[in-house]
Amino acid sequence: MTSPLPFHRRVEQALGNQQLRGAIGRATARKVEGRLAALAGLADADRLRDEGRRIRANALGRLDEQLTRFVEQVERHGGTAVWAPDADHAVRYLVDLARARGVKSIVKSKSMVTEEIELNRAIEAAGLRVVETDLGEYVIQLDHDHPSHIVAPIIHKTRQDIAATFKREVGATDADVADIPSMTAFARRKLRQDFLTAGMGVSGVNFGIAETGTLCICTNEGNGRLTTTVPRIHVAFMGIERILPTLADLGIMLQLLARSSTGQKLTAYTNLLTGPRRPGLDAESDGPDELHVVLVDNGRSHVLGSELAEILYCIRCGACLNACPVYRQIGGHAYGSVYPGPVGAVFTPAIGGLADWSDLPHASSLCGACREVCPVRIDIPRMLLALRARAATEGHGPWWARVGLRAYRFTAVRPTLFRLAGRLTARATSLVARDGRISKLPGPLAGWTRYREFPAMAPRTFQEQWKGRRQESGSGISSAGL
């Protein structure tokens, strides 16, 4: 999950890319409108959101019981449930299973958790073939790129980019890429062959229902259904937080998910799977013969036992990305992790640790737009602040910030020194200011003034002015005023 460039460099790159900014700005604006229209069509949107929040909070408050129930039910229906404490356990289970069953080729439907655990890399390292089948993820895989949005992975690409990829990587002709419907049809033909010949299908899970052991997987394209129906073996990877106690809870959450993520009332295919194909005399006509559910912890239980547990309420709708003024400027790649945007700014350091991700909690203006749109009202700004505080106390972040803060503390608790420093700073800034503004600071401070001006400080410090006033008006009045 580690990214090669420091955060501010990634941001600079993104800001310099006009095409990216245009595409993301247009797309997120449309998504924001779509979500508003969809929620407006709901008689009770606000109460439904409260209910969604309550359902998620309660499910997590009893996650041990709920997951135990879920495991029992999955097994009762003939599936296999596996506990994966970390990414390594999870990917090893899949690779071993594929080897044991003689599987050579795997199809995958979109899943964030498998990207988090870098499943594809492990599959390919084992000499097996894996094909992403969501149209966006397919393009990403062909391009060796990364998704830039959790719902719309190729939001940053133009149709020309994609046409070029199809021609270069999979031999598309000019006619195949003439327009968007032709490109879609081309991808359908290509991927259909992969579906029909794959020995295993790998999916994520939107929700796992504890009372029945049912997996809920939502896709619009139908690739989620093909992945879980055509190959003989289905392996589902599920973050342990994805539990809902009952099917009634699912009814509530589905209404919120589709509306918040794409502005639809329901996703085109809401697929509910309870165990593999039922065998026996009266066997079902099709479906996988084996179902494996890999429950991925990978840091989540640690997050659950902390002040950041609320981020686990997330249903990955992507609404907070579309609403975030920072995401809308820099797009998803700049975050450098699988989970971009406001949710990622909390979730990534929460599970990955602050050592590598201490700058992500700063990728926010704390305006609160994410909390405003979140279907389960997650208080992301609160947790960004908590992470910033944690980074400071644990000593992460750049050395100069640590040294600077220590120097400030040293000064601030010594009144004489504080007064002196204030006076010196005021004098110094007045030397570089022009017309009450500083437009260019020297040396390491230059970053402050590159995109904006800095107001000059008042020539006399507050304490100096205060003292002056008291002398003018007589001390009795002002102390009475205090």
Add this chain to the structure above:
Amino acid sequence: MKPEDLAHMRSTLGRAIGRALLPGASPDGPSSARVSQGAERAAESPEELVSSFRRELEALAGVVHEVSGVEAARCRVREIARDQRATRVLSWEGQHLRVDGLLGDLEGDGLQVMTGPVPSETEARAASLATLERAELGLTGADAGLADTGSIVVRSGPGRLRLASLLPPVHVALLPRSGLWPSLTAWLAEESSTVQDVSNLVIITGPSRTADIEMTLSRGVHGPGELHVVLY
């Protein structure tokens, strides 16, 4: 799950929950949001259910064929097959369609009818899939229709191929008017116990779609690009 893994899972989570900060949690009880959702909808008349279902599905470019009675439904399916110039149909077995004689009629019209099942053994499976994939039309029943979203609920089972609503470019579903429900919530409230009776239940809301390329809607990317519901 291995017993030691289960124990590890439970103790890890139990410890975490003890320290968790979970704002918004509250004791379970009948919630106002759920109660109001149920009550509002109970009032809808059968005509309102039909018109809402139709409006919603048509908004998603689905086609609703309103006909009266089983006989008319049978004729309409044959017409659709003719309009599509279909030569092969991937279908549920006749008794699950609940429209007697329909498959025989289609065969009489010169169509090849395929109903599975798909074998488990690797090579036989691949061969079977390659044949089923050539169908131009998929034919299924529908266990329910949801009026407020224009969705149909389709269960798998013996004689009920999942692939029939998935592989062909066109999907035709037969839905009796009596199968209409006001909403998913209303349907779940009565029927949720049946979800686990079969391995797969899918709620289909319109044709397969994607907007991945430049946010432009395009249909039929993996599933059927056309969805016809014959409401009888």
